[in-house]
Structure formats: C-alpha cells, structure tokens
Amino acid sequence: MNKVTIYDIAKALNTTASTVSRALQDNPRISKKMKARVLALADELNFHPNPVAAHLRTGRSLVIGVIVPRINRNFFASVIGGIEEVAYENGYSVIFSQSNEDYETEKSIAKTFLMKKVDALAVSLSAQTTDYSHFKPFINKGIPIVFFDRVPDSLEVSKVEIDNYTAAYQAVEHFIEQGCKKIFHLAGPLTLSVYRNRLNGYLSAMRDHGLTVEENWIFSNAITLESGTAAVEKMIQINDLPEAILAAGDFSAMGVMMKLKSEGIKIPEQVALIGIANESFSEFVEPQLTTIDLFSHQLGETSAKILIEQLSQEISERKNHHIQFPPKLIIRGSSLKITKIN
Amino acid sequence: MNKVTIYDIAKALNTTASTVSRALQDNPRISKKMKARVLALADELNFHPNPVAAHLRTGRSLVIGVIVPRINRNFFASVIGGIEEVAYENGYSVIFSQSNEDYETEKSIAKTFLMKKVDALAVSLSAQTTDYSHFKPFINKGIPIVFFDRVPDSLEVSKVEIDNYTAAYQAVEHFIEQGCKKIFHLAGPLTLSVYRNRLNGYLSAMRDHGLTVEENWIFSNAITLESGTAAVEKMIQINDLPEAILAAGDFSAMGVMMKLKSEGIKIPEQVALIGIANESFSEFVEPQLTTIDLFSHQLGETSAKILIEQLSQEISERKNHHIQFPPKLIIRGSSLKITKIN
DNA sequence: CTGAAAGCGCTTACAG
DNA sequence: CTGAAAGCGCTTACAG
Numbered sequence: 001m002n003k004v005t006i007y008d009i010a011k012a013l014n015t016t017a018s019t020v021s022r023a024l025q026d027n028p029r030i031s032k033k034m035k036a037r038v039l040a041l042a043d044e045l046n047f048h049p050n051p052v053a054a055h056l057r058t059g060r061s062l063v064i065g066v067i068v069p070r071i072n073r074n075f076f077a078s079v080i081g082g083i084e085e086v087a088y089e090n091g092y093s094v095i096f097s098q099s100n101e102d103y104e105t106e107k108s109i110a111k112t113f114l115m116k117k118v119d120a121l122a123v124s125l126s127a128q129t130t131d132y133s134h135f136k137p138f139i140n141k142g143i144p145i146v147f148f149d150r151v152p153d154s155l156e157v158s159k160v161e162i163d164n165y166t167a168a169y170q171a172v173e174h175f176i177e178q179g180c181k182k183i184f185h186l187a188g189p190l191t192l193s194v195y196r197n198r199l200n201g202y203l204s205a206m207r208d209h210g211l212t213v214e215e216n217w218i219f220s221n222a223i224t225l226e227s228g229t230a231a232v233e234k235m236i237q238i239n240d241l242p243e244a245i246l247a248a249g250d251f252s253a254m255g256v257m258m259k260l261k262s263e264g265i266k267i268p269e270q271v272a273l274i275g276i277a278n279e280s281f282s283e284f285v286e287p288q289l290t291t292i293d294l295f296s297h298q299l300g301e302t303s304a305k306i307l308i309e310q311l312s313q314e315i316s317e318r319k320n321h322h323i324q325f326p327p328k329l330i331i332r333g334s335s336l337k338i339t340k341i342n
Numbered sequence: 343m344n345k346v347t348i349y350d351i352a353k354a355l356n357t358t359a360s361t362v363s364r365a366l367q368d369n370p371r372i373s374k375k376m377k378a379r380v381l382a383l384a385d386e387l388n389f390h391p392n393p394v395a396a397h398l399r400t401g402r403s404l405v406i407g408v409i410v411p412r413i414n415r416n417f418f419a420s421v422i423g424g425i426e427e428v429a430y431e432n433g434y435s436v437i438f439s440q441s442n443e444d445y446e447t448e449k450s451i452a453k454t455f456l457m458k459k460v461d462a463l464a465v466s467l468s469a470q471t472t473d474y475s476h477f478k479p480f481i482n483k484g485i486p487i488v489f490f491d492r493v494p495d496s497l498e499v500s501k502v503e504i505d506n507y508t509a510a511y512q513a514v515e516h517f518i519e520q521g522c523k524k525i526f527h528l529a530g531p532l533t534l535s536v537y538r539n540r541l542n543g544y545l546s547a548m549r550d551h552g553l554t555v556e557e558n559w560i561f562s563n564a565i566t567l568e569s570g571t572a573a574v575e576k577m578i579q580i581n582d583l584p585e586a587i588l589a590a591g592d593f594s595a596m597g598v599m600m601k602l603k604s605e606g607i608k609i610p611e612q613v614a615l616i617g618i619a620n621e622s623f624s625e626f627v628e629p630q631l632t633t634i635d636l637f638s639h640q641l642g643e644t645s646a647k648i649l650i651e652q653l654s655q656e657i658s659e660r661k662n663h664h665i666q667f668p669p670k671l672i673i674r675g676s677s678l679k680i681t682k683i684n
Numbered sequence: 685c686t687g688a689a690a691g692c693g694c695t696t697a698c699a700g
Numbered sequence: 701c702t703g704a705a706a707g708c709g710c711t712t713a714c715a716g
Contacts (some may be wrong), residue, residue: 005693016703021695048457053693054404056394057511062458063437070423072639073711077419081412084440088451093458095405095437098426109430115390116404253624261628281623284596286603297414303705347709358687363711373685396710398692 004047013037019111024049024173055117064307065118067109069126069150074279075296079148082300083122090308093118103128110134111242119143120307125150127189144310144318146254148293148303152272153193158271158310159319160303164194167292167327168201171246171274174290176209178337183211186222186231187255188248195223198248198276216227216240226253236263246334249284250275251289257285257334264304289331295325346389346650355379366391397459405439406649407460409451411468411492414613416621417638418466424642425464430661432650433444434461445470452476461485462649467492469531486652486660490637490645495535500652500663509669510543513588513616516671518631520552520679522586522614525553527596528564528573530590538566540590540618558582565590570597578605583613586677592617592624592633599627599676615676629675637667 006020013020014035023030023038025267055061064301068076084094095118096290099106106126114120114137114241116236121138124147124317132152138145139157151159167299185202188195199218206213219231228247232255235241247253253275261266268285275282275291282289302323348362355362357376359605365372365380383389397403408431410418428438437460439653443449448468455463463480466489474494480487483497493501510527517525530537541560548555558580559571570589575599577583589595595617602609608627609615617624617633624631644665652660 003693007693017694018696018704019702021693021703025695029499029701034701048530050398050459050693051457052394053708054695056392056398056693056710057695059708061394071413072416072420072423073421074414074416077416078414081414081440083411083494086438093437093439093454095435096426097430097435098423115393117392117394128438147502201349258626279623282622283628284600284623285626345709349709360688360712361686363709364686367711373686376685392709395692396711398709399694399711544694573707 003050004045006047006049009038009041009045009047012041020248021049023236043212046223048160057115061117062091062092063095063116063118063164065113065116065121066094067106067113067121067123068096071096071099071122071157072099075149075277075294078296079105079124079300079303081306083299084303086301086304086308088115089160089269090304092304092308099126101126101128103131107134114138114141121145122303122307123147125152125192127191130191138287139167142315144307146303146306148299150192156276156320158306159308160299160323161194161320162292162294162323162327163199163301164327165201165204167276167329168198168246169205170201170329171207171276171292172202173209174331174335175244175272175274176205176211177270178244178272178335180242181243182335183246184217184219184231184235184241184242186219186228186245186247186252188223189221195248197280202246209291215276217242222252225251225255227259228252228257229259232256232259232263241265243270244268244272245274246310247273247275248290250279252278253289254281254285255290255332257289267334268337272337274329278330282330290335291330292319293330294327295328298325345392346387348389348391351380351387351389354383359390363391368506373498376448401459403461404434405437405458405460406434407463408460409441409448409455409463409464409465410438411443412440413438415490417619417636420450420638421642421645422645424639424654425646426642428643428646428650429562432646434646434650441467441468442472443468443655444654445473449476452480452630453538456480456483456485462653463487463643464649465489467494467534468532472533486649486658488645488663490646492534492536498662499519500648501650501669502641502663502665502668503536504634504636504641504669506539506669507543507546508589509618509671509682510540511542511547512671513618513632513634514544514547516673516677517588517614517616518547518553519588520586520610520614520677522584522679523553524559524584524670525586525588526559526561526572526573526577526584528561528587529590530565530595531563531658559584567593567597567600570594570599572597574598574605585613585684586610587616589615589617592619592621592631595631595633596623596627599631609676610679616671621674624672625674631675632677633672635670636669640667642655 006017023035098107115342146158148160187199278293282291348359352362365377437449451531488500490502620633620635624633
C-alpha cells in the first residue's frame with residue numbers, strides 16, 4: 001500500500017534513482033546486470049512508476065481524448081470501441097465526452113481536454129458546429145487531431161470518413177435499377193459535410209440519369225425516428241408519395257418504415273427504402289432494411305492509428321491523412337422491387 | 343502558447359505563487375482585492391492551472407475509470423453516457439476500457455487504471471469473471487468503486503442494478519396471465535448473478551404457479567442473436583415448441599423471433615416472446631418485442647453519483663450503497679396472446 | 685492576509 | 701556504465 005518509489009528501489013540496491021529510472025526504461029546505458037536487479041526488485045515490490053509524475057516531467061499523458069455527439073448510438077459506440085482497442089494496445093487510454101449535439105458543450109469539452117493535457121484528440125462534430133476555432137489550440141500546440149465521420153471541410157487536419165457522395169449516388173442508382181424515378185431524400189443537418197455530401201450524391205445521380213428533382217422531394221434535418229415519421233405524414237397529407245426514399249440515416253429510415261407500415265403502404269412494392277449506417281436493427285426489421293455500411297469499427301481503428309503514428313513522429317514530419325473508405329451498399333428486402341427476396 | 347504558470351502571474355502582480363494558488367482556489371484567507379487581481383490577470387493570460395501538477399501534489403486526478411464488457415451494446419453505451427454526464431457536471435472526466443468479456447483483459451485494465459491513478463472506478467463484470475481479487479487494491483487504497491448491472495455477489499462494495507429476480511418473475515406471470523403454461527427460458531452465462539437472478543425469478547414464478555419446469559426448458563449461456571436462433575433450431579429438431587419464451591436478453595430474443603418467423607411460426611399466437619434490456623430495436627421489429635427496461639441511463643447516473651458522493655467523504659464515513667431499481671415490464675405485441683394489440 | 689520553503693515522483697542534461 | 705542535481709507546476713504546513 002505505502003507507495004514504493006524509485007528511491008526505495010535505489011536505496012535497496014545501493015544505487016541512485018537515475019539508474020533505476022533508466023533501468024526501467026531499458027536504457028542501453030545501463031548494464032544488463034543492473035537492469036536485471038532493478039526489474040527483479042520492482043517486480044517483487046509490485047512497483048509501477050507513477051505516470052503522473054512522468055507526465056509532469058515529460059509532458060506526455062498517454063491519454064487520447066475523444067469527443068462524440070453522443071455515445072448512445074451504435075455507430076458512435078462502435079467507433080469509440082475501435083479507438084479504444086487500438087489505443088489500449090499501444091499503451092494509451094481513452095477519455096471521452098459527449099457534446100450532445102451542442103456547440104457550446106463541444107467547445108467546453110475541447111477546453112477541458114486541453115487542460116487535462118490529452119496527447120491527442122479524435123472528434124466527430126456536433127450538428128451545431130460551424131466554427132472550428134476551438135480546435136486551433138490543439139493544432140498550434142502540435143497535439144495530433146483527427147476527425148471522423150462528421151469532419152470539418154474548412155480545416156487542414158486528418159480526416160477519416162466514408163465516401164458519402166458515392167454512397168448516396170450508388171443508393172440512387174440502385175433505386176433506378178429497380179425501376180424507380182420519383183425518389184425522395186431525407187437529408188440530415190446540412191451544417192455537416194457528411195450530410196451535404198450525401199445530398200449532393202443524391203442530386204448528381206438523379207441529374208446524371210435525367211431525373212428532375214422537385215423541391216418537395218427533399219426533407220432537411222431529418223435523421224431522427226420522429227423526423228422520418230413526420231416526413232411520411234407530410235407526404236400523405238399532400239397526397240404525394242414517392243416510389244423510393246433514401247434516408248440519410250437508419251433511424252429516420254426506421255421512422256419512415258414504421259409510418260408506412262402503419263398506413264398499410266407496402267415496402268418495397270409501393271415505396272422502396274434505403275437507410276444509411278447499418279445499425280444492428282436494420283437486419284432485424286421486416287422487411288430488412290437496405291442500408292450503407294459506415295465501417296464504424298474500422299473508422300475508429302484507423303483514427304486511432306493515425307494519432308498514434310503522429311505521436312511517434314516529430315511535428316515537422318507529420319502530415320495530414322485524409323482517408324475515405326469506399327461505401328458499401330448492403331442490399332436487403334426494403335429496396336428490392338424487382339428481384340424480391342426475404 | 344508558451345505556458346503560463348502561477349509564477350508568471352505572481353511575478354506580474356508582485357506577489358508569490360502561494361497567494362496566486364490560494365486566490366485561484368478562492369481560499370478565504372486571501373483578500374477580495376487580491377483575488378480579483380489574480381483572476382483578472384489569469385483570465386487575460388488565458389491561464390489554467392495544470393491539473394497534472396496538482397494531481398502529483400494532491401493525489402487527486404479528477405478521473406473516473408469505467409470498465410465494461412463492450413461499449414458496442416446500446417445498454418452499456420447508455421450506462422456510460424449516464425456516467426459521463428454526471429461526471430462532467432462535477433468536474434470529473436471518464437476514462438474507459440473494454441474487457442471484451444475476457445477475465446484476463448479485465449484484470450489488466452484494472453491494473454492500468456490503478457497505475458493511472460483514477461480517483462474512482464465503475465465496473466460491469468465480464469462473463470468470465472468469477473474471482474474479484476483484482477478489485478481489492480482499489481478497496482484497500484480507499485478508491486471508491488461501484489459495480490453496475492453485472493455485479494459481484496461476494497464482495498462488499500456498492501452495487502447498482504435492477505431487481506432481476508422480480509423482473510423475470512413478472513415476465514413469467516405475464517405469460518401465465520396470457521394463458522401460457524409451457525414456458526421456456528433462455529438464460530445468460532450463469533457465472534453472472536444478473537443471469538442467475540433472472541433464472542431464479544423464472545423458476546420461482548413457475549413453481550409458485552404450480553408449473554413444473556422440465557430440464558430441456560432451460561437453455562444456458564444464450565444471450566447472443568446466434569444462440570437464440572440455435573435454441574429454436576433445437577426445439578424444432580426435437581419437435582418440442584413452448585407456448586412462450588423468456589429470453590435473458592433482447593439479442594437472443596431477436597434470434598428467437600427471426601428463426602420462428604422464418605419457420606412460419608406465429609408470434610405471439612403460437613409462441614409468445616419476452617426479451618430483457620429494452621434495446622432500441624425492440625420497438626422497431628414486428629411484432630414489437632415485449633421486454634424489460636433496465637434503466638440504463640439512470641444506472642449510469644446513479645453509479646456516478648455514488649462515486650462522487652464518496653469522493654467528497656472521508657473514507658471512514660463512506661458506506662456501501664446497494665441500489666435495486668424496480669423492474670419495468672414493457673408490454674408489446676410479442677407477448678399478447680389474448681388482448682391482441684399492434 | 686501574505687510569504688518562504690518543501691515536496692509530490694519522476695526524467696534527463698550534464699558530468700565523470 | 702553510473703551519479704548528482706535540477707526541474708516539471710502545483711499545494712500546503714509552517715511561520716509571521
């Protein structure tokens with residue numbers, strides 16, 4: 001219990017703290033014999049160097065900070081899981097905090113993490129965030145920073161995401177192959193480039209196939225279950241149902257599905273449906289939801305690897321990575337009008 | 343950028359670090375005038391005391407460690423979300439790690455957290471853990487520790503859970519009210535008291551209603567989707583279907599549901615079904631899944647509150663809390679044989 | 685109300 | 701290959 005320090009070990013071995021410290025770090029300047037003696041005694045006394053003291057001295061905390069909108073989403077939980085795994089393997093711990101989609105909270109967390117001296121930072125932006133200056137101090141201090149999924153467009157930093165433009169584009173093409181022309185899009189908050197890219201992919205695919213998108217075909221800020229339900233209500237109200245709907249997230253797709261079903265509208269026969277995220281529930285529902293995999297775990301692993309690589313480099317030799325995973329459309333029953341499965 | 347310290351402030355104000363330190367802590371021994379001057383300058387210089395130095399000196403890290411089997415489950419993500427919220431409000435940060443249901447990993451994380459000097463610890467045990475000695479050092483050092491959901495039965499510590507016995511008991515009674523007598527149970531890993539309690543609740547309810555449970559009515563170690571599917575396969579194989587199934591988790595209930603549906607067996611008409619956890623997907627599926635709410639977010643909040651309370655107390659005045667939330671059966675379509683809704 | 689001084693437990697430049 | 705010494709940036713018992 002009474003904490004053992006390197007001084008206790010030094011005294012017992014008739015040497016100095018310097019030597020003990022070096023021996024524990026496997027410093028080549030220490031003889032094998034001395035190292036063996038130090039390690040043996042450290043082991044016997046169950047000694048572990050106090051990382052806090054080391055941190056104060058070296059400036060390295062071995063902690064990676066993570067900021068997410070909320071942890072209570074399979075997608076974000078899974079990304080954080082990936083980050084934690086890689087971090088742990090490399091001797092780093094993960095400290096995290098939730099912005100709750102709130103800009104002020106995000107700013108305050110960034111400040112806290114800066115004070116707590118995280119060695120590196122991984123962030124997925126809140127839906128409210130349009131100004132990124134709260135991340136500047138990290139960049140200025142040479143603290144590696146990586147954004148994942150919800151990345152800023154106007155900041156020179158490392159980014160890890162999927163190719164959202166192509167993802168939406170492919171979804172629309174799949175609808176078109178299934179014979180759909182009147183295709184609606186439930187877009188997310190357009191403050192975030194993720195959702196702007198999905199919207200653009202949708203628009204381009206429609207245009208490239210000679211389909212004109214009407215104004216009321218696009219619903220904005222619709223990523224919750226409720227907003228999916230509300231969108232369908234509105235369609236029914238003005239008696240304007242599409243042949244297909246691409247939702248910017250699985251939760252709003254789920255709202256769409258539940259509302260359509262409760263109204264007796266057949267999926268995919270009357271309205272085909274595609275979500276984005278591949279949440280676990282997407283294969284539990286009926287019909288199973290066609291969706292786009294976001295490679296959440298790999299997103300996390302890759303983000304952590306970038307940070308850890310940069311931590312091992314001199315500031316001058318670091319470069320920003322911009323990684324885009326190719327999207328993967330997972331075709332299931334909700335979008336198959338022609339080849340019916342399920 | 344060039345870090346400001348209390349010495350810089352002291353020098354600029356023609357006073358000493360002691361005074362600056364006390365002023366920043368709002369120590370009553372410092373004059374209001376001096377406090378005002380210190381705070382103004384600190385603000386102007388954008389100074390924040392280095393918590394690492396404070397930690398080395400005071401021994402307080404303002405970090406709470408959390409160990410979960412895995413983060414990639416809505417239940418655990420939600421608990422951690424609750425812990426983080428309360429921690430953040432109280433100036434604490436949350437560091438977490440995943441045991442991946444592995445005992446050795448759990449031990450190793452505990453050791454790491456001890457070394458990293460967390461101020462307090464919240465744990466949900468891995469399914470493999472039957473020995474708790476890796477938590478003893480925390481208890482011995484007076485580091486507050488709380489277990490949630492997957493709590494150890496033979497350790498004098500604070501525990502936060504739901505009354506799992508009653509939960510399962512009520513589920514069985516609900517089945518009986520619906521006219522079921524042949525009721526199967528998919529139990530979880532019985533190393534964990536959570537699952538033993540659920541099994542016991544099931545057994546007691548059956549016995550109290552004069553129903554004899556046969557050996558093959560209970561499937562053990564069945565909390566994954568796959569094990570749910572496998573259980574139904576086995577029932578079909580030996581041609582022995584029940585009137586109702588209580589699964590120890592929503593994921594295995596989902597496996598049961600999918601398999602029954604693919605076999606053309608009607609839920610709840612032929613087999614009624616109840617899960618446990620109230621995962622978000624439970625209301626998305628068809629029929630909607632009757633389940634038991636585990637109050638995940640409150641579990642997290644309560645766990646964090648206990649820790650924070652204890653951190654403010656002398657070791658001698660701390661006492662172990664044992665909190666059991668009353669269970670809440672959420673009745674949906676999958677269990678309603680008589681009163682059909684949905 | 686304010687100050688001088690020690691110390692938390694390491695690491696590392698400097699010296700030999 | 702080993703040691704003596706300074707210092708990371710705070711806090712707080714002791715003194716006045």
